[in-house]
Amino acid sequence: MAKRDYTDEPKHAENRRADSRYVESDLATQCLHAGERWEKQYFWTSSTPIHNSTTYFYDSAQELDDRVYCRKPGYVYSRSGSPTNTALERALSTLEGAEVTHVCASGMAASHLALLTAGAGKDQLILCSSDVYGSVYTMVENIFPHLGAPSILMDFTDLNKLEDTIKREKPKVVYFEVVTNPMTKVIDAPAVIEMAHRYGATVIVDNTFTTPYLLKPVEVGADFVCHSVSKFLAGHGDVLAGSVSCYRKDFDKLHDMLIQVGCTLGPNEAWLALRGLKTFTLRMERQCANALKVAQFLESHPLIEKVRYAGLPSHPQHETARRIFGAQSGDRPPQYGAMLNFDIADCDKDKAFRFLDALQLILPATTLGDIYSLIVNPARTTHRQLSEEELTAIGIGPGTFRMSVGIENIEDLKEDLDQALKVC
Ligand SMILES: Cc1ncc(COP(=O)(O)O)c(C=O)c1O
Structure with missing residues (x-):
């Protein structure tokens, strides 16, 4: 094979030359700006890059304004998202058969966000399966009641008892894991979702144990699906992450909640989860x-x-x-x-x-x-x-x-x- 002559590839060399915008600048300024934002991307990378930038800028104030006011898609500040997070969010929406997903800092953050977005709050009852992850149990039993949201925790395998309770107590939100932690009880998700909807409740399913490999709760009617992405989805024990998937109609509320609570996933974690997802x-x-x-x-x-x-x-x-x-x-x-x-x-x-x-x-x-x-x-x-x-x-x-x-x-x-x- 002929030896490659790199002098024939001016474009490659061009990209690596001194940054003409800053050659005259002071060293301190060069350290800050040279090489950065060197060109708008015209290439596609096969693996999504880690976008660690906390903020984003645009060609004009009007462009930025369009992003701030959500008239155009884009990024403003990384607490509300980054292109790396978006890649993971799109992947998870696809896997779950959901319209939209927000990733967040942990599975607990995801459950918390889903409960708040679904309307758990003052005088709005949460009906939760008693066989759930311990910290979720404690959050529903202790923390939400402090915020004025009463809660009932009960066994979800007895559908008759469950229906009696839903009918009588009229919960705002029904929350359960399909295969429960730690007892591996199996909740009849389609039946519970249908029943909860019949009485006007919003349903959150934690799909961490089951994953979309076994079940896609949105396809059987769940309003919100949350995950500890730290578990099977990422799969390698090297990243803490969570996700909430839902319908487009609920997304603005979820997005606002994420920004106000501030439990956004970091782009490095999003990248690790995205890589884990491949296998x-x-x-x-x-x-x-x-x-x-x-x-x-x-x-x-x-x-x-x-x-x-x-x-x-x-x-x-x-x-x-x-x-x-x-x-x-x-x-x-x-x-x-x-x-x-x-x-x-x-x-x-x-x-x-x-x-x-x-x-x-x-x-x-x-x-x-x-x-x-x-x-x-x-x-x-x-x-x-x-x-x-x-x-x-x-x-x-x-x-x-x-x-x-x-x-x-x-x-x-x-x-x-x-x-x-x-x-x-
Ligand atoms: C079913 C389930 N949901 C949620 C969580 C919380 O996830 P994280 O540890 O990512 O906050 C866990 C943690 O073990 C879990 O098992």
Whole structure:
């Protein structure tokens, strides 16, 4: 092959020459401005760049004014968004089948924003599933009532009781996770959404455990879908992020709320999440397959008292899961996610700690959805804010474990669980 002669490519060299706008300037000025904003983009990058600029400027005051007053799309200040965030937002809207998405600083920020945007506020009741992520439970039980929004937390698997409550209490907002954290109960999302709408409530679904790989709540009528993007969507345990997807009609309110609350996602985090997203379906395919095999292995293990995994026929809502996740699965068999829950027989806190300490491969750590398998005992970690009575009511005991199954070799996972169960 002929050697490339770079002298024939003046354009390449041109781009790298001294910045003519500042050659006469003082060194301090050059440090600030030379090279920056060197040309309006005429190229496309295959990977979205990280736009760390906090502000944006335009050719004229009128152009800027058009952006400030939203007459034209664009960016003004990065608290209200950046092109990197937009790329992630467009990706998530597409994945969720939603019209619009805002990304924000964490999954908790997303739940908070969704509740505020949906109208939770003075004298506006929140009806929330009692089996939700611990910090969401506390936020709904304690923080919103301080803002004047009363709340009721209850089991959402009994549809008759739920309908009685919705009819009687007339909630403004109904909030639930489809596969619940940590007990992996499966809520009949289409039925709950239809029921809540019949009585005039706005519905928020946390789709973190299920992800659009199993279910797209907007397609079955949810008004808002929120995510801890930190989990399966980003998938690598290296970024904290959240998202709220909704219909265009609610977007202005969501956008204003994001700006006023100020919980915008940083562009570096948006980029990491966007990169993680590239392998989302590959990871989910492997993680769901591994989870089913781990659940089957644990169910037949003599030292295990109970396994809860939506893909096992023994799971109380297995048929519901098959129906609602089957609708999303197209040609492949329904998948049931990568989260499972089990009880070790005769297990107190000390035995639980011995089990966690004995694990060699599976990481005892509080997050979920990563490529690595992760495990926690919710009573001591994710749900530690709940009282003894509240934990018992949900079914969380000292020997209850929540496992997020990763992409490791399945035999290695089984071996690790088996050896830790035997020594504890
Ligand atoms: C179902 C669910 N929703 C929301 C959150 C909160 O997400 P983040 O940790 O990104 O704030 C979590 C965290 O574990 C979760 O499991």
